[in-house]
Amino acid sequence: MKTDSDVFINAYYLTELLLRKNRTSRFFTGFLKMDEFPIRRKHSKWFVSKYEYPWDKYPPFCSGTGYVFSGDVASLVYHVSDSVPFIKLEDVFVGLCLAKLGIGPEPLHSEQTFFPEGLAFSTCRFRKIVACHFVRPQEMLIYWHALESSRGEACPGD
Template sequence: MSITSAGRPFRAPTTLSMAQRKATGIFTVVLLLTCLCLYIELNSVDFCIFCYKSEVVSFSLPFYNKSDAFLLLPDIDCQEIPPFLVILVTTEHWQLEARTAIRQSWGKERIIRDKRVVSFFLLGTLVKQNKKAEANIISESLEYKDIIQKNFIDSYNNLTLKTLMGIDWVHHFCPQSSFVMKTDTDMFINTFYLTELLVKKNRITNFFTGFIKSEEYPIRFRFNKWYTSKIEYPGKRYPPFCSGTGYVFSTDIANQIYKISPSIPYFKLEDVYIGMCLDKLRIQLEELHTKQIFFPEKVKFSVCRFKKIVTCHHVRPYELLLYWNTLLSSKDEECLGK
């Protein structure tokens, strides 16, 4: 032992024993696991310690401002030659490659069984002003005349606004059409088969179809893409709805949704929101065929299979062109058996 300048005895620091280090390590691991479990548990019941709560509270319209002017409109006169089917495609600014592939395939205006089929793209505006991106969209609109746009932030949580914008456009500019389809840019749509089935159905009022989801529940796990808090949707089960990957409805329903939407609380999942509107209108979802023809997932391509489906999800632009051109070149070939 030595003496310090202050007169106090100096003791050399001692190291922890192996047992003490082991006990400290175990305690640290247990503490971390406890904190993690507590964090997950609190998040599962809509409580978050470490994050800012930015829930969208249920409220009635006007969350979609009908009085806002359209920024971009397509060049079409629905009175002169009423379309049989109007396809509304939700898209984002950066998805030019996908829009180009759609314009060259199923989105191209054509006459099918003497029925006019047209497609338009739905866009919002960028979060941050980007003059070059905005100029590119205006240029694209002038070239193809197929973009519908209003002034709201273009985001996943605003898909409901984007879909309502498309319904707004149909209500005001194309009520003469017979059917409307809402779909996305990563979809393959067999417009030939869809038109054929709609003609055979011979129903132009109160008809809504797609991949029907009748037993869906809100996902309460915060880290899921489709997470919904009890503040956003307090109910235990969603009303029946069709997958937002592609649903089809008679134009009279577009008009009804447009009129009733101010009384429906806002909800970020657009397909569920449309289901909420239909539930209020007491409109039943119906199958278009006895076999499954709407696929919200990816389907392995084969000519015979794709001749008898309406939608296929998760299709890249180059795949879309390949599938479409292969289907067109083999249109007259017969498919034997199942």
């Protein structure tokens, strides 16, 4: 898994979903970005010029806040990466590598489990997420402790 330092990861739920998925090769998942366009506004953090990327649409990729791949995909991306034109947006670059390999990102679950825009904390809600962005270090400890101490307790709808 690749993630950012301000992303809370529920390793228990991630493991549960991966075991259910039962995919050990050519697997890549996260918050799917299937129809994204380059940002051409020069003052944007995500600006990409026509020179850097001349096409009007990115191939499918997963948000860089957190994505998961099988071990073979990590190796395949590494080996193909020197033949793919570099782009400064790492998540898009990985998507370009995957496109060259003919590997598309797949949903991990029918419900959303990756939250790149953040999510208000609740113990019951966070039991069923994989990743949540914009979490401060002290919050991560609080959230993790809350999840750990509530194991075995019922939530509405369980």
